[in-house]
Amino acid sequence: MKAVILAAGKGERLSKGKSKLNAKPKPLIPLLGLSLLERAILSAKESGIYDFVIVVGYRSEEVVKYVEEKQNRLGLNIDFVENEEWEKGNGLSVLKARETLKEEDFVLLMCDHVFDSSILKELLEYAKNRERKCVLCVDEPENVFDLEDATKILLERNKPNAIGKGIKNYNAVDCGIFYCTAEMLDALEAEIGKGKYELSDAVQCLIDCDKLEVFDIGGRRFWCDIDTQESLEYAKNKMLKSLEKPTDGIISKCINRKISKRITARIVNTNLTPTQITIISFIMALASAAFFLLGEHKYLVIGGILAQASSIIDGCDGEVARLKFLTTDYGAFVDSILDRYADGIMILGLIFGYWMLHGGISVWIIGLFALIGSFMISYTNARYEGVFERPGGGRGIPIRRDMRVFMIMIGAFLNQVLVMLLLLAILTNLEVVRRVFSIKRIITKTKF
């Protein structure tokens, strides 16, 4: 399956107020660390598309050069087609790709539409059983940021009836994500012959001869048409918001994620890789353990701050990875291993620091149980692949890593290391006992 990406437009409204030298062509405008065009390519790649036709027009040389520089790293087949008459309308741009498409079905994307890649996955799945009809993704009008500028659609009994920017009577909006058969190209050819250069002209033509279906995403997924600085800002905020996970713990939800999102929004523009961020967070945890070792209250405070900061940064690696399409199972694995070592070494630092000042063996024994309990929370979770971190896995004691590090910080601030370790030992191990009993119910439910 090939994807045709339209990247011929100028994006005038986006570069308003900027000189031509400063203003980038629309496909190259950055959004959270990736250009719009790169984002469209990578979203398609996540849906299993590895062959691309990019239609360029306005400042085409710059766009082609930009993509060619990244092509090796992307590992994709990318052809370019130039549409010198790009100002006439986007329908013409699609038709220019005809020769490279060889009458096969293809996916049509706009470089200025950002979208959650699961939309495309679902569309491809849906189109599979549609017997060679074109399918257009639509959404509810209330989910659109700039409704005035959107291409509207009138659905009647879920069948499209009319399409156009100007139509008054509508109940859906075009998301700019198409599954096309060669009939789309035929329709374009016919319409362009009549002097109608817009894609929506050809789409209306397909509607008229009952060759178009719609796939309604019904507000379930994020997508946004980027035409103005405001819509760019809107998309950015929505995408940052989407980094929050339903499985986030209390501290993560109320503190860590709020801060890490802001940090991520900045470091996403640097070359820092998720693995480098993982390592930075780990080093911060080691540094916090070093301050804990010193034992005195003032050092404990610094250590506590470092521990909590490390826990916050620990969220950024995944966030950057998700925003830049860099998530890997291996990254998640290494992150979880380093988290466990960080947990262990921070607790060791606390124990040792306390023992240096106060002596006594109780801190060692209590600390060891706190360590066992912390590990067991992660271990039970790994054994049941996150079942305990899902809302369905029972409420339980919220003593996941976000809370444990937060408790360590509070304990350090209050100079109450022993009490804090005791609490940690009790809460973590209690939660493990709860999990052992609750998982029986969950397993039984799954089986029958």
Place this chain on the structure above:
Amino acid sequence: MKAVILAAGKGERLSKGKSKLNAKPKPLIPLLGLSLLERAILSAKESGIYDFVIVVGYRSEEVVKYVEEKQNRLGLNIDFVENEEWEKGNGLSVLKARETLKEEDFVLLMCDHVFDSSILKELLEYAKNRERKCVLCVDEPENVFDLEDATKILLERNKPNAIGKGIKNYNAVDCGIFYCTAEMLDALEAEIGKGKYELSDAVQCLIDCDKLEVFDIGGRRFWCDIDTQESLEYAKNKMLKSLEKPTDGIISKCINRKISKRITARIVNTNLTPTQITIISFIMALASAAFFLLGEHKYLVIGGILAQASSIIDGCDGEVARLKFLTTDYGAFVDSILDRYADGIMILGLIFGYWMLHGGISVWIIGLFALIGSFMISYTNARYEGVFERPGGGRGIPIRRDMRVFMIMIGAFLNQVLVMLLLLAILTNLEVVRRVFSIKRIITKTKF
């Protein structure tokens, strides 16, 4: 799908030399904690069969009473059919079940054939696509314990040609596991009308009119026809041997499994449940930790023996569960949790005992790293669901639980707790580092 189990025979050769009072009817003869009939029922249950017709004959009241007592616990639908003329031949026993079968396909099993339940699973899968033909499981003659007594088959180009105990020319053996259509019952009726009462008469009839296929298990799975004390003993040894896992570690293979198999062969005849065995093993680990706490060499030796004994018993719970069809995900989960706590508490005992005698803080720090490393071995394994315990997961340092507990015992015997903990800390954490690097290769392999 119903299963018909033939349980009408007397089993004369099995009860040779016993008075009638002592000799049990064949279906009730015990093999590793379960009667032959119970074993046949549970093997079929594991393949997803929940409806049974049991044909009883010799001492039928005893057999029915025995099954009815267990029926509630088994959670199965079991009908009984009596064949008073059981001495005539086993074909008649099958035909007696006709009324309850309602012309549907069924599975036919002999209570005196024990078999690995995956044979039945594979047969059902195979028969699915066979367009209403009867299918008979066959095996190679060399895999049969008592070839003289076996029902032989001559295959020509994988199609059956002749069947019978007495045939001279044969290249396969009947395993006594059938997938039957109603045509089997028609054939039986016809043959019995001619005075031929054996199942193999009807099977020959099906062969003659090309209505029988064979499913060749080719020595891949265990099955055995139990007719004599010798074959019972043979089956027992084979089944105990099958408890060894390809994933067993070195110590497990060379020491633990050898002993645990023998213990299992005994406790399988008691009412001890796998969970109870898990708990006994855990208590032994706690007891070993208590001796370690005392620190002196003589106590260390006792603790070391207890630790190793606990590790051996820890194998028995799974063995008993597998032999008695009692394996559950939950059981495996609880076992793994208690193992981790046992690890932690044994190491704590060793640290504390050593510190009481020699003082110094180094044992605490080293012990803590040994604890972290031990956990991390289990944690990395849980994260990748056993990939590191499979032969494919790379060789690595053999520092799984069997080896760790063995090292603890040797360390205790030699009164070298500190050296042993240091070794444990180094080896476990080194192996974790190796895993982090090796998993990248494994993940990449899986993906492409």
